[in-house]
Structure formats: structure tokens, C-alpha cells
Amino acid sequence: NKQVIFKDYINGYPKASNMVVTSDSTIRLELPKNVDGLILTKNLYLSCDPYMRNRMVKFMEGNYIDSFTLGSPIRGLGVLKVLDSSHPEFKKGDLVWGPLNWEEYSLIKDTKGLFKIQYTDVPLSYYTGILGMAGLTAYVGFHDICSPKKGDTVFVSAASGAVGQLVGQFAKLHGCYVVGSAGTNEKVDLLKNKFGFDEAFNYKDEKDLNATLKRYFPDGIDIYFENVGGKMLDAVLCNMRVHGRIAVCGMISQYNLDKPEGTSNLAFLILKRLRMEGFLVSDHYHSYPKYMKMILPLIQEGKIAYVEDIAEGLENAPDALVGLFSGKNVGKQVVAIAHE
Numbered sequence: 001n002k003q004v005i006f007k008d009y010i011n012g013y014p015k016a017s018n019m020v021v022t023s024d025s026t027i028r029l030e031l032p033k034n035v036d037g038l039i040l041t042k043n044l045y046l047s048c049d050p051y052m053r054n055r056m057v058k059f060m061e062g063n064y065i066d067s068f069t070l071g072s073p074i075r076g077l078g079v080l081k082v083l084d085s086s087h088p089e090f091k092k093g094d095l096v097w098g099p100l101n102w103e104e105y106s107l108i109k110d111t112k113g114l115f116k117i118q119y120t121d122v123p124l125s126y127y128t129g130i131l132g133m134a135g136l137t138a139y140v141g142f143h144d145i146c147s148p149k150k151g152d153t154v155f156v157s158a159a160s161g162a163v164g165q166l167v168g169q170f171a172k173l174h175g176c177y178v179v180g181s182a183g184t185n186e187k188v189d190l191l192k193n194k195f196g197f198d199e200a201f202n203y204k205d206e207k208d209l210n211a212t213l214k215r216y217f218p219d220g221i222d223i224y225f226e227n228v229g230g231k232m233l234d235a236v237l238c239n240m241r242v243h244g245r246i247a248v249c250g251m252i253s254q255y256n257l258d259k260p261e262g263t264s265n266l267a268f269l270i271l272k273r274l275r276m277e278g279f280l281v282s283d284h285y286h287s288y289p290k291y292m293k294m295i296l297p298l299i300q301e302g303k304i305a306y307v308e309d310i311a312e313g314l315e316n317a318p319d320a321l322v323g324l325f326s327g328k329n330v331g332k333q334v335v336a337i338a339h340e
């Protein structure tokens with residue numbers, strides 16, 4: 001059973017060498033006899049997510065999630081197939097998504113957080129993204145936190161990623177004017193030509209982000225979906241419209257810095273009477289059934305696109321995970337261990 005083992009706590013940027021791929025022959029690929037409530041799974045797809053960086057540090061004041069254990073497999077979200085079960089709620093052949101170890105096969109006792117997959121007429125990897133945590137994040141963040149109205153002007157950063165590409169498309173379906181930023185010209189092209197953003201720009205090519213935003217939003221921004229923080233947030237604050245809303249989903253530009261950058265523009269919250277609200281998707285799983293009801297017809301009718309970046313094989317999982325922090329991924333970063 002191949003596994004990705006967590007090796008070192010980190011400072012600064014995570015590296016692939018903080019993890020090691022090993023083979024553990026002690027895991028028996030069968031259910032132990034006379035023990036109930038277990039499932040044996042074959043793990044199909046792994047989700048690479050920026051929050052996992054929080055689990056790679058030893059201890060962080062105020063961290064909302066436990067650190068990984070040295071010498072144990074990396075844990076994340078993913079798609080699994082039940083090979084055998086002594087658990088009353090699962091049977092052989094069931095497909096599920098939820099928390100798992102980064103390994104080929106698992107024996108799972110604690111099935112908390114596993115969702116049964118009912119709808120399989122899509123790539124199963126979608127349950128790491130559009131039909132999983134990233135999708136729910138985009139849905140809750142945009143619809144519940146941003147209070148969108150038709151005609152609003154919307155700006156999304158890290159817009160081509162797992163969450164951002166959906167936020168932009170939800171905003172378009174809502175009748176908003178939408179601009180996205182991303183870190184390569186290829187991603188900018190996707191934003192405009194695949195996801196239907198009205199405009200998009202490569203933030204790395206812009207010397208003065210304040211002036212850039214003025215160019216795209218001459219009358220200001222009603223809604224900012226914040227994924228990156230730092231200089232972008234600083235520039236956005238200067239360009240918000242009165243009564244604008246900022247949903248703080250993430251600040252990936254700050255996660256690896258020893259000293260996160262501050263902003264000197266918070267006074268705009270007063271001047272423009274803004275609402276800025278952070279949220280964690282983990283508080284919103286009760287909305288998952290409602291989200292599925294909304295998103296599945298959109299996928300079936302071809303009204304929404306979803307781009308994934310699939311790394312093949314567990315050996316490539318460490319590189320795929322750390323690649324999120326240099327923008328290597330184009331779309332949702334997935335690792336395929338097996339395709340079924």
C-alpha cells in the first residue's frame with residue numbers, strides 16, 4: 001500500500017521534500033474478522049487544497065485545524081470506493097467522498113464526514129472540486145456572504161482556481177459584471193473564453209493594481225471575492241463602491257510569509273460603508289444538499305464549465321500540493337491514484 005508520509009514541519013513555503021512516498025506492506029487488504037463498523041476502501045482521487053498548508057506547521061496560534069502527525073500519511077479530502085464493509089451504512093461498491101489518508105487503500109473506522117455519491121454521470125474527480133468542498137465554498141461565499149444583486153460589479157482573485165472559476169460563473173448566472181485576476185496569460189484566456197468572465201487580467205503584468213482596477217471598474221466594485229490578500233486587497237479597498245461587500249475566503253499570498261503584510265487602507269470600510277466578512281466552509285455543510293440541487297442541473301444542461309488539473313499517480317501528489325503556492329495548477333488540482 002503506497003502512502004504519502006508527512007516528514008517535516010515547515011516554515012515558509014512547503015516543499016515536496018517535506019513529504020515522502022513509501023510503501024507499507026503491513027496494511028492487509030481485507031477486513032479483520034469479528035470487528036464491525038469498518039470499511040476497506042480503494043482511494044481514487046485526492047484533492048489538493050491550500051488549507052492543507054495550515055496542517056504542515058507544528059503549532060499556530062488560532063489555527064482552526066490540527067497539525068499533521070510526523071511519520072503518518074497526509075490527510076485530505078478525496079473520492080473513495082468501498083471494496084468491503086462491516087459497517088451497516090456502507091456496502092461493497094459504494095462510492096463516497098470525504099476525509100481520507102493519502103494512500104492507495106484504507107481501512108476506515110471513523111466514517112464521519114464521508115458523503116455517499118449518488119450521482120455518477122460526471123467525472124468522479126468532480127467530487128474533489130465542483131461537487132465537493134470547493135464548490136460549496138464558492139456557492140456559500142458568493143450567494144450567502146456577498147448578498148449579490150443583478151447588475152452588481154464583481155471582482156474575483158485567484159479566479160481560475162478550484163473556487164474562483166465557479167464564483168465567476170455563479171456571478172455571471174446572477175446577471176453581474178465580472179472581472180477576474182490570475183497569474184498567467186493561459187489562465188486569463190480561460191477566464192474570458194471558457195468561464196465567460198467579462199474581463200480578466202494577469203496581475204503579474206500589472207505595475208499599479210489600483211490603476212488596473214480603476215480601468216476595469218471605473219464606477220467601483222460592488223463585490224470582491226477575496227482569495228489572495230496582500231497587495232490585491234489593498235488595491236481593492238481603494239476601489240470599492242459605497243455599501244460594497246467583501247467575502248474573505250482566503251489569502252493565499254500571505255500563508256507562506258513569516259510576517260503577513262498589513263493593509264493601510266482599512267479606513268475605506270468606514271468611508272464606503274463596506275461589509276467585509278470571513279467565512280469557513282466547514283460551518284456550511286448543512287447547505288450541501290441545497291447546493292447539489294442547484295449545481296447538478298447546471299452541469300447537466302452544460303451551463304457551467306469546470307477545469308481540472310489532474311496529476312497521475314500518488315508519486316506526483318507532493319509536487320501537486322506544493323504547486324498550489326506557485327500557481328502551477330490550471331484549475332482544480334486533483335491527484336488520480338486510480339480511475340476506478
Ligand code: NDP
Nearest residue numbers: 050161162163182183227249250251252253279280281327
Ligand atoms: P486554487 O485552485 O485557486 O489554487 C491556488 C491558486 O492561488 C494558484 O493557482 C495561484 O493562482 C494562486 N496563488 C498562489 N500564490 C499566490 C500569491 N502569492 N499571490 C496571488 N495568488 C497566488 O485554490 P482554491 O480555489 O482551492 O482556493 C482559493 C482560495 O480559497 C485560497 O485562498 C484558499 O485558502 C481559500 N479557501 C477557503 C475556504 C474557506 O472555507 N474559507 C475553502 C476553500 C478554499 P495564480 O496563478 O492565479 O496566481
